[in-house]
Amino acid sequence: MMVSTKGRYALTVMVDLARNGGEGFVSLADIAERQQLSMKYLESIISVLNKGGMLQSLRGKNGGYRLTRKPADYSINEILLLTEGTLAPVNCIMQDGIHCEKAATCSTLPLWAGLDGIIEKYLSNITLEDIIEGNRRKMLGEYCDQCESS
Amino acid sequence: MMVSTKGRYALTVMVDLARNGGEGFVSLADIAERQQLSMKYLESIISVLNKGGMLQSLRGKNGGYRLTRKPADYSINEILLLTEGTLAPVNCIMQDGIHCEKAATCSTLPLWAGLDGIIEKYLSNITLEDIIEGNRRKMLGEYCDQCESS
DNA sequence: GCAAATCCTACCATTTGGGTAGGAATAAGT
DNA sequence: ACTTATTCCTACCCAAATGGTAGGATTTGC
Secondary structure, eight states: OOOOOHHHHHHHHHHHHHHSSSSSOOOHHHHHHTTTTOHHHHHHHHHHHHHHHEEEOOOSSOOOEEEOGGGGBBBHHHHHHHHHSSSSSTTOTTTTTTTTGGGGSSSSSSHHHHHHHHHHHHHHHBBHHHHHOOOOOHHGGGGTTOOOOO | OOHHHHHHHHHHHHHHHHHSSSSSOHHHHHHHHHHTTTTTHHHHHHHHHHTTTSHHHEETTTTTTESSSSSSGGGGHHHHHHSSSSSSSSSTSOOOOOOOOTTGGGGGGGHHHHHHHHHHHHHHOHHHHHHTTOOHHHGGGGGOSSSOOO
C-alpha cells in the first residue's frame, strides 16, 4: 500500500470525531471546516466509514456523525483497512488468499510477507486514543527523539 | 508505498544475478527467460539499477550484467529505494524534507513517521544474501510457522 | 413548511502503472 | 570487414487508480 488521501482523510475524520464528539452528533460541515478539507470529498469517505460500522449517523437538522465506541477501541489498522481495501505493500499479498501462480517457488515472497506482517502489527497496535493523546513513544518508538530511551 | 512491479522485478533481477552471476556477465535475455518476464520491460528497469551503480554492464556480444558487490552487501532497502523513488507509505513523508504545510499541528504525522521508520528498518536489515539463502527467520520473524520459536 | 443535514449517483481530469516499439551504438568472433 | 549478439536510448500507449466535483433526493428538527 501507499496510503492515499482516502485513508488519511478517513483517519483525520475519526480523530476529529474522537476529539469533538463528546455528546451529540457532529456535522460533516464542521469537520471539513476544522480540518480544511473538501466537504464533498469527505462525504464519500465518511460514507464508507458509516457503512463499515465505524460510526453512527443522524440525518436532518442537527444531524451528523458520532463514534460508536471509545477511541481506545478503534485500531488504526481497521480504519485504514476499511477505506483502503488492503494495506499489503505488494500485489503478491492478497487479502483473500488469492495469489501469484509463481508463489510456490518465489524466493522474494517471504520478504513481502514479512513486510506485510510488520506493517499490520504496527497499525493494529495503535488506537485512535494513542493519536489524540499524542502517544509519541508508541507511534515513533526508537525514532522519537523526544522520548527518553529508558 | 505500494511496491510496484518495477521494484519487484528489480529485486528479482538482482536475485537472479546473485544466483547466476558467478563469474562472467549475464545477459538480460537469459534473466527474462528464467524469470518469465518481458525482456523489454526489464530493460528499462535494469537501466535504473545500472545508472544507480548497483551493477556493471558490458555491451556487445557476450555482454550482459553482473553485480559489483557481494550479495550480503546489498540491502533490499537501497534496491527498492533506487527503483521506486521512495518507500514512504504516505505522501506526507518526503525524502527531501519537503512536507505538508499542516505538519506542525498534524496529530497523525507521528503515526506515518513511525510506520515509515519500521518499514525502512525492516528493509535495511535484509540483504540479497538473505533472500538467496532463504533466511525465513529473518524475513518472516514471528510470522514464520516453520521457524522454531526459540 | 423551511432549513440543515445526510445520502446517492454520476461524472471527470490528471497521474501512475505497466508495459511496447524501433532503432542506434558497441563489442566479440570469424 | 562483416555478422551477430548484446546493451542503450527515445518515444509512445492503454488501462486503472487517484482525487476530486456536481446536482439533486431524502430525512429530520423546529
